[in-house]
Amino acid sequence: MSERLSSQPRATTDRRPSSIVFLGHAHRLRRRTALALLSSLTACDYDTDIDNATVELNVGDKLAAQGAIP
Amino acid sequence: MTEALRTTVAGLEFANPVLLASGTAGYGRELAGVINLECVGGFVTKAVSPEPRHGNAAPRVWDFDGGMINAVGLANPGLDAVRAEALPWLAAHVKSPRVLVNVVGRTIEDFTRVVAGLDASPGFHAFELNVSCPNTRKGGLEFGADPDALRALVSDARAATSKPLFVKLSPTLPDVVSTAGVAMGAGATGVTLFNTMPGLVVDTGLRRPALGFGSGGVSGPALLPVAALATYRVTQALRGIPVIGTGGVRSANDALQLIIAGASLVALGTASMADPHAAETVVRDLSRWCESHGITTLADLRGSLEWPS
Numbered sequence: 001m002s003e004r005l006s007s008q009p010r011a012t013t014d015r016r017p018s019s020i021v022f023l024g025h026a027h028r029l030r031r032r033t034a035l036a037l038l039s040s041l042t043a044c045d046y047d048t049d050i051d052n053a054t055v056e057l058n059v060g061d062k063l064a065a066q067g068a069i070p
Numbered sequence: 071m072t073e074a075l076r077t078t079v080a081g082l083e084f085a086n087p088v089l090l091a092s093g094t095a096g097y098g099r100e101l102a103g104v105i106n107l108e109c110v111g112g113f114v115t116k117a118v119s120p121e122p123r124h125g126n127a128a129p130r131v132w133d134f135d136g137g138m139i140n141a142v143g144l145a146n147p148g149l150d151a152v153r154a155e156a157l158p159w160l161a162a163h164v165k166s167p168r169v170l171v172n173v174v175g176r177t178i179e180d181f182t183r184v185v186a187g188l189d190a191s192p193g194f195h196a197f198e199l200n201v202s203c204p205n206t207r208k209g210g211l212e213f214g215a216d217p218d219a220l221r222a223l224v225s226d227a228r229a230a231t232s233k234p235l236f237v238k239l240s241p242t243l244p245d246v247v248s249t250a251g252v253a254m255g256a257g258a259t260g261v262t263l264f265n266t267m268p269g270l271v272v273d274t275g276l277r278r279p280a281l282g283f284g285s286g287g288v289s290g291p292a293l294l295p296v297a298a299l300a301t302y303r304v305t306q307a308l309r310g311i312p313v314i315g316t317g318g319v320r321s322a323n324d325a326l327q328l329i330i331a332g333a334s335l336v337a338l339g340t341a342s343m344a345d346p347h348a349a350e351t352v353v354r355d356l357s358r359w360c361e362s363h364g365i366t367t368l369a370d371l372r373g374s375l376e377w378p379s
Contacts, residue, residue: 036104037343040096042130043116043145 074360074367075353077111079312079334080234080259082168082195084111087368088325088353091316091339092116092172092198092238093142097156098164101346109350112168114198114262114337115156119174120183122148127282132271137290137318138340139271141283144174144203149187160193169194170236176206178213178223186230196234198314199227199258202265214239214249221256228257236314238262241293246300247307260312260334263300267293289340294318298331305332305373320348322355332373 038044075086090113095101097115107113125145132139146152152171160169171194175181185197201214201223213219214237227235237253239246241264250261266287271280279285297317305313315328316337325336341348365371 033104033346036100037094037346038131040100040116041093041140041343042125042142043096043147 072357072360074365075111075357077334077368080196082234084168084335085166086111086353086356087329087333087335088349088356089113089170089314089335089337090342090349091337092170092200093140094339094342097152097160098169099156099159102163105346105350107164108166109353110167111335111353112170112195114170114172115152115194117144117146117172117174117200118149118152118184118188119144119146119176120149120180120187122146122151129280129282130286132280132286134271136292137288138343139269139281139286139288140266141281141286143283144200146174149184153188153191157188157191157193162193164193168196170196170198172198172200172238173227174200174203176203178207178219178226181223182226182230185227189231189233196236196259197227197231198236198238198262199224200238200265201253202238202240212240214243217249217252220249220252224253224256224258234259236260236262236312238265238316240265241267241296241300241317247303250304250308250311254308254311260314261304262314262316262337263297263304263333264293264317267296289317291318291320291340294324294327298327301328301333302331302375302377319352322352322359325352325356326359326371329368329371330373330375332375334372 077084077087088111090110092114093116095113098107101107123143123145126141126143130140130142171188173181173184175184181199201220202212204212208216208219213223224235224237235258237258239249239261243249253261266289268285269288270285273280294317297315301313301315305311312334313332314335314337315333316339319325319328319336319338320341328336338349338352
């Protein structure tokens, strides 16, 4: 993973994306929405398990590949 | 919304025939603030097993050009937590949508235990039995692929509840009409066609499966024709059987295909993962389609497919 989501409070240096690609290369969802959908599928609470969400979504790889991280 | 979309199935009135399939709506509260649940006709909860299940190793979800594959492993908080927390939330927050609770288990007794344990709780209206699980007492054969086990499972569940019981079948069944007949004969209210299709996505760089579990369930647009054909065959052979058509629905036209083939209700799965508002869009477009085509009730469309002679 070239970039990981963080459960830490957002700061000015935070590079978390506000949107992420999820299940379909053309789809870009708000981060919160994507995690809600993932939670619907897996019954996990990603507010407390954000690293696992990163793995589940393969977020880092996709974002890196598509240059989505500012 | 047009009155034409109102659909009554097994005594339950749905504002429209569009559902969210199990695994795409959690237990409702996961989607609160993300979509307006009141727009859909109903939704099927994530699975409930007697005990909590953590599910499979990650990654459990993977997308590919044709759709997605998942091997979540039926992760869920278990019967007690669903009864104590999820169902009360549903009772307090969900008004119009009809809620179906999806039930899983490794033995027939597991299914019966969940059904009996939730039956008196508020917040839901029907059960959906996921019989695609392997029967651990029969060496891993799916309940749905074993007529005797399926008959016993549905019969026992029926004895534990008076609520509608839908049985969710696998697309790999050699004779879906026969299996649906067994389920109905044992007391099912209807069937859900289909669950996901077993599959494998390979990570070529690693030469390993993309999913942590290895194989998974494939879903997405290609399953729509599979569900449509099965829906047609089952509803032709078993007249009056309520079918929840599930598989690859992304648009109102897709939903109409299943309804014309004979489905009473239509559930969205993968489409809702890619676009959480997909179901709302399908409901809106169905309503417009009915208005523009002079359809006053979906009953006029249901099962109206004219097969070539």
